[in-house]
Amino acid sequence: MMIAASVAGVFTSSIGQLSGALSEQGLDVSSDVRTDVEIISDSGSDAIYDSTNETITLYVKNTGTERLVTDPGVLDILVNGQFATDYTVTRVDGDGAWQPGTAVRVDIQRSLDTGGVDHRVQLTVNGDEEVFKFRT
Numbered sequence: 001m002m003i004a005a006s007v008a009g010v011f012t013s014s015i016g017q018l019s020g021a022l023s024e025q026g027l028d029v030s031s032d033v034r035t036d037v038e039i040i041s042d043s044g045s046d047a048i049y050d051s052t053n054e055t056i057t058l059y060v061k062n063t064g065t066e067r068l069v070t071d072p073g074v075l076d077i078l079v080n081g082q083f084a085t086d087y088t089v090t091r092v093d094g095d096g097a098w099q100p101g102t103a104v105r106v107d108i109q110r111s112l113d114t115g116g117v118d119h120r121v122q123l124t125v126n127g128d129e130e131v132f133k134f135r136t
Helices: 001-036
Strands: 037-039 055-062 077-078 082-084 088-093 103-108 116-127 128-135
Touching: 037 128, 055 116, 077 088, 077 103
Parallel strands: none
Antiparallel strands: 037 055, 055 103, 077 082, 077 116, 088 103, 116 128
């Protein structure tokens, strides 16, 4: 009887922990599903890369239903396959959270080769991944 009681106690504890982990994972997946962004910059524009300041400027619209923050570190950015850490995110129409339907300006400090060279920026927010290709 004692062995059965101790085994039941272990199972109850394990099931409680598993239930909590599944609930947290469900919230994360829900956030990922509601997150959708689109890079709305024109890839043919000369305004994408400023060679004087070595800055890539992209405009990104929140097309999902999830409210996003514009704090550094929220976005994962790869430029030509290399992780970018020196960037700023500024809401185009003011301060505060990145509401659905609004756009932000992402300025990435990066030196790029110019003269007809193709480049690729990958932007990831809450699992939503967008790729932007342009030529300098």
